[in-house]
Amino acid sequence: MIHWEPFYPAAVYVAIIAAVIGLLVIASRVATSRRARSPLVLALRGAALGCLILLLLNPVDRRETVLPPRQPSVAILVDCSQSMVLGQYEPRIERVKRIVAGSARAAKSSGTPKLHLFRFGKRLAKAAETGALTASDDTTDLASALERLPSRTFGEDLRAVVVFSDGAIDTMDRTLSAATAYRRNGLPLHCFTPVDDQLRGDLAIEQLVVPSRVTPGSKAIVRASIHNRGFDNERVLVSVRSASRPHELALAKLPLTLSEGTNLCELPIPVDDAAGDLVLEIPTLTGEAIGSNNQVPFRLPIRDRRIKVFYMEGTAGTEYTFLRDALQEDPNTSCVSAVVNNQYAQRPTIQRVDDPYRGFPSTRKELFQYDVVICSDIPRSSFTPEQIEWTVDLVNRRGGGFVMVGGHTSFGSGGWDQTPWDGLIPFDMAGRRDYLNQTFQVEVPAAARSHPIMTLLDDPQKNTLALQSMPRFFGTNVIARVKPAATLLGQSGSRLSGIGVMPVLACESFGRGRTFAMATDTTAYWGRDFERRWGEGDNRYYRKFWRNVVGWLSENSYASQQRLIIHTDRVLYAPGDPIEVSVEAFDENAEPTTAYRVTAQLRSVDPSRTETGSETAPESATELEINQSLQRYEGSLDAALSGQERDPSAVMQPVELHVTLWRQDEAVSRGVVELQLVEQAEEWLRPNARPDKLRQICEASGGKMIDDEGQLRRLLSTFQPTRGEVLVHTLPQWDRSFLWALFVGLLGTEWVVRRRGN
Secondary structure: OOOOOOOOOOOHHHHHHHOOOOOOOOOOOOOOOOOOOOOHHHHHHHHHHHHHEEEEEEEEEEEEOOOOOOOOEEEEEEEOOHHOOOOOOHHHHHHHHHHHHHHHHHHHHOOOOOOEEEEEEEOOOEEEOHHOOOEEOOOOOOOHHHHHHHHHOOEEEEEEEEEEEEOOOOOOHHHHHHHHHHHHOOEEEEEEEOOOOOEEEEEEEEEEOOOOEEEEEOEEEEEEEEEEEEOOOOOEEEEEOOOOOOOOOOOOOEEEEOOOOEEOOOOOOOOOOOOOOEEEEEOOOOOOOHHHHHHEEEEEOOOOOOOEEEEOOOOOOOOOOHHHHHOOOOOOOEEEEEEEEOOOOOOEEEOOOOOOOOOOOOOOOOOOOOOEEEEEOOHHHHHHHHHHHHHHHHOOOOOOOEEOOOOOOHHHHHHHHHHHHHHHHOOOOOOOOOOOOOOOOOOOOOHHHOOHHHHOOHHHHHHHHHHOOOOOOOEEEOOEEEEOOEEEEEEOOOOEEOEEEEEEEEEEEEOOOEEEEEOOOOOOOOOOHHHOOOOOOOOHHHHHHHHHHHHHHOOOOOOOOOEEEEEOOOOEEEEOEEEEEEEEOOOOOOEEOOOOOOEEEEOOOOOOOOOOOOOOOOOOEOOOOEEEEOOOOEEEEEEOOOOOOOOOOOOHHHHHHEEEEEEEEEEEEEEEEEEEEEEOHHHHHHOOOOOOHHHHHHHHHHHOOEHHHHHHHHHOOOOOEEOOEEEEEEEEEOHHHHHHHHHHHHHHHHHHHHHHHH
């Protein structure tokens, strides 16, 4: 379509037209020839001048193109600071994720608006989906997020910003300034707060100090610091309980009336060898933000060099007492005895003699407190697959010992060749699932008589006689052979029916630990004389034999190596706090020494982590200094983990302090102390939501508070696409050929007419 876009104002064109008309009139009057004054010539001249005026009016061809409607967009900003994991019944972040996901589905089904999801805390970042929203940042910097958002949404038809936060916002002044700027640009900020009206505050155990050393039978004073926010004048009961037996009576209790801020308390705890892991706890109150910081596990540092044995006996009655009493005759050995309930049932259970409600250790950590495990005629169905694997790890990685004693449910007849224990046992059990009820003597080979297990007496001749006096046995499991790497300690003195001479006693090294196997039984029926009559009118050689077995098996055990006593100034640390460490080291004769090198390293708790066997200290380990006057090592290291090991979403994270004793580049002994990292950032110390701050932000930007998901969906539905942008294309017409042809034609015609008239 032709439009006119004149170069000059209309008055100029009027003046030009008037001037042209005046010139034509003057020309007609002053012309000397009759033809020059003719109306035709004047008309042709006027037409030519009219073409020039037409070109000066700048004719253009104008066309319009309407683009498609523009999709509106809304930015969703989700607070991913640590305080968003709080909540009475549901973490705040989970509630926000649920609402955002529902609103996103509704917007997608309706086709409008387009949602842009961002997370903010320390910094603003695009989130592909709600699953990427984790509350891990230690600050809530909404101001920086609002300042950076325009560059992240450039080119979008941004209509509004919706902020999901609990209101624990830093730099409020900057945030309000940014909100005001958004208002000037016509972009409102709407806010949603996951408010929990039941949330009143929080209690947290922030410090725990345990004595550096305690002795059994005494009382240990444990000091704790409890931080209170929001529960002023409430009365709570602070208690210490056994971690493995939480339903038993508390070892110590202290009623405490809370005051705002820090509350100090002391609890006297009776020291017991069997106490094990303990836990200091305060009850979780109604309206409390975080429950996980109300409990702190710890352990009293009882110095104990005794070898710890877990002994399981399948023979019914009191048969277990023979072996147990033999071990406990040595004051440096403690033995936990257990029997099997209904040995031949489909799923028999193991019960400890002193505590029938407990059986085989239920955790890897509990099992690793023992040096030696003795399994005497126990069905494999009494164990879980995990317990079997833990036992392998106890020997292979922790240097512990393992014993299997014969019986109807032992070795191949018990199906143990189909379990990981097959690797532990020094006998080859493959294909042998039977046993014999046949009387035989055990013969100790000459080469084995000097082995530590078979050394009953110091005098070699007397020792040989003692070994030769070993009573007869009345049955045995059938064993194929001794494994190539094992040591044969005893074999049948005569040929057994259908078998020949068969190995009966053997031992071997396995990984860092050691194992021992006895094909026959140590109790009635097969070993009834062995347990009662091997001695000089008593069973002294029997008792010495089993003490030798346990002593040899436990020589490399981490649990029995009390070469290190480790003490820290407390149990709880905030990230970055200094951990003051002191270590007492002992030589092979249990004498205090400073002749070694000692390193300490803080690591996260990882059950799957295994010792690498490295003979050099890691670069991140801290070397402790020697204090000669106190005969110990001292040092300090930061309570800090690497980024991969740190769990920023945890209020309280268990960690391990690994201490290693080095002789040049050889690791002589290792020790581990469990500590706790307690997050004390402001994000955790401000548990209550602050909707008042978000309301100020909404008012400053011209937005409003959103109360629920339905209100958010209604808000999003108001954003409709805008009419597409109109693109105008103009094409000048002054250079059209027909206009210039007309102009030239008029001039030529005027010339011809005028010449012919002359």
